[in-house]
Amino acid sequence: MGCNIKRKTINTIIYHIILILIAIVTIIPFLWTFSTSLKGQNEAVFSFPPQFIPQTITLENYVTVWNTLPIPRYFINSIILAVFGVILPVILCSMAAFPLARMEFRGRQAIFLIIMATMMIPGEVTMIPTYLIINRVGLMGSYAGIILPGAVSAFGIFLMRQAFLSIPREVEESALIDGAKVWQIWLYILLPMVKPTIATLSILSFIGSWNNFLWPLLILSDPDTYPLTLGLYKLQGTFVANTRLIAAGAMLALIPILVVFLFFQRYFIEAAYSSAVKG
């Protein structure tokens, strides 16, 4: 018994060592950006060996960014875009994925294939046609012109379909026998079962919307409506390339993503608990 406990502790230690080693490799760019953003005017940014801890820690880069750009306004713009950029794809993609995963009907395979096929054409060539459509329907310069093209993604449908596929048949059969309506099955039975995937899609949609840069640039013309990432590009001017300021801007843009990630990822744990409890 004692031997067993000892083995367990050793295992736990090894487990944590592995986790930490991987963490070191993946966290480097973050640390580097963070430390750069805290470095003062008199400290070299690119030095060898790298200096992760600044000689003097200063917040002046953040202050400069804050003073040169209307950060709060950009923030609000970004949040508006992100809210729609998460809600719409999550609802619409899980709607479309439901029949594709759980129902039998004519043309299902063809529709699925077409949806998949649209993912395979590189965005560089569909950009101009999409732009022309937005222009034609009169959405140029508006947030709708940014939100609507991303409201349904083939990727999101595919992701939700795969999640729905893994649910056992019996679940909805019994509900149907009980006389539940189809939309009720979707909303009350199936969606709660794929919560972790919804969380994944939400995180990805949020990041996608938050970091979306080229499309807002093409659609928007009034700088006051710029989202944060687009606004931050102003830090890279024609005559200036101050890495410290860019780093500080990148850190500011990162904070909301971290919050959203931590918020949604708890659904992974919840789901883990529930399945363990049931067992």
Place this chain on the structure above:
Amino acid sequence: MKKLKRLSIIALSILLMLSIGCRRVEQPETPEESREPEQTKGGPITFWTLSLSPTFDDYINGVIDDFEEKNPGAKVTWQDIPFDQAEQRTLAAASAGNLADVINLNTDFLKKLGALGALKNMDEAAADVKDQYFEGAWQAGTVNGTAYAIPWYLSNGVMLYNKELLEKAGIDKPPTTDKEAWDMSKTIYEKTGAYGQTISDIHLYLPANGIPIVSEDGKKAAFNTPDALEKIKFFKEKYDEGLIPDEILLGQANIPEWYAQEKLVWWQTGPQLFRQVKDLSPEVYEKSDAAPAILGSLGKSSMAVMNVAVSAKSKNPDTAVKFAKFITNSENQLNFCKIVAILPSTKEAAKDEFFTQGADSEDPAEKGKYYSAKQLENAIDFFVPVENISQINKTINEEFHKVLLENKDPQKALDDAEAKVNELLK
């Protein structure tokens, strides 16, 4: 059976796509609504710049206010576009006919748009002011014999060098000729491990040394000469001696960063960029000084021009042209030059005593500005005035890189490049 059905569905949907696709592509063909009568009065125009906001917000807004005041009825909407995305932004807008009236363009993109007929002929529209600009700068806007832009601000390469590193190598003065530079580089490399003279692309080096890229009439490649062969062999030698690092040759190195890390002893660029070194390493900037650029055998310095063009489809062409002339006039350019170390494209502005100051300045950027203004009389834009310029440059540089990196025979490389460039010029 099932497979057959599936196949036929796919085939049908592709057919459907095609039929809709055909109709869609006709769209751009539909003729523009009948041309509006030329307006004489002012009206709203849009103005795009490349990465100038927010640093120059006050300046640009000031110019716009001034213009609107002097031209009642005119309304200028300014938008700044990140440099890296400018081409995509411009092309997307052009596809839907939303191009701005007045556009700030760099030289090679300007040539592409000009050749396609997207821009107004400035030899005609701005004929009255043409003489005010340096001829070399005006040439930058030319493609196939017509100017499609008015030159705006310029930059002209000078040298930023590291005094301490030169001293360490036992050299007291920065080089003034190409030969001297390469000889010094060898000593410097051996003594300090830093690089001196290097090369990455040769599309500007060749014309600066009297080897034009294309013939006068713009119809044929002109660079396949014994002289060019000699130069390429020389670079190969230097490369084999280890004086040209791969990262610099391939344009992979972030040059200001290398300079700031003291891996480079000198950097030839416009003085407006010296500030980047100051940002990266104030310490190294302290030890630096400015010197005149090393010129090629032609004795001309190479300048980079930012241009202002007017869209051919502008709804208020008169106001647009007027604004293009206004923002590039001597007074406005001079004011611009006073806030950043760039040079004006008008002769009168360049005469200002502001540009004759700074010869003894402690600040390399100030001193650099002085040298670069002094070189201005003698500067030209070495870009070839033809449409396919970026591809031509790319072809020549790739063949050059093959010689250095892959030991390709220099004559064979020149022959291959010549054949490809001739193909592009057809």
Place this chain on the structure above:
Amino acid sequence: MYRSHHAWMFLLIPGVFLVVFTLLPAIGALGLSFTNYSIFAPVEWMGLKNYARILRDGEFWSAIRVTIYYWLLVTPALVVLPVFLAILVNRDVPGIAVYRLIYYFPVLVSVVVTAMLWKWMFQTDGIINYLLSLFGAAPKSWLTSKNLVIPSLAIVTIWQGLGYYMLFYLSGLQSIPGDLYEAADIEGANFWQSHWHITFPLLRPVIFFVAVVSTMSAFKEFTLMLTMTNGGPIGASTTVVFLVYEKAFGELKMGYASAISCILFLIILFITILNQRILEDDNSV
């Protein structure tokens, strides 16, 4: 049990969006591939001329080779490695949320920062060569050598993709009932056995998903090349989409670029169908 009108009811609204903003542009691109569209000049119908020219274009074949090489390096690693990472963090231990977040960092950091950082690490006198020198290896030029540039870029992609694909596997793992493992444990199965018999079969839909998505993004990758190597040295990292980008926005040959994309589309379609044959459970569809 469901009627087909139920299916259409759910498909209607998303369908409209998909048709207008995804399918139509895609069809538009297909249509353009038969023309010489260049935005400014009048459009001419070219028939299959673009396609014929592409097949004779040396640049295109070189780009295809580069892309396939890159895909073969990236996708297998990204299908397999994140599974283990997901298993590793699919435990309820204190602080696990932080680990997950940290593993996800590479996805969050912008491309510009990633490129800046890795270029700096890959420099001839950078960290990676420094670490190698500790083991007595000679310094290598990573991003500037013809042979190493694609493997180097693949390393960056794998590093970035680990956390990204881990997330999908993680959500997949959550739906596997824990009692299955308990049962296996009681029967004396070891770590490998229980995962081989429980995890992998049940993760099949997710594995298929990751295989398809990582294949597509490998075939469509170009921002990494744009920011890190600009397609060089001498075209050694010019992927198909990088070529498309160059042709479309650098040379204004939209028609030609669209035709290249359509060929790329066929290649991805072929691989996806192959993937489906191998990985999708036919009974479930």
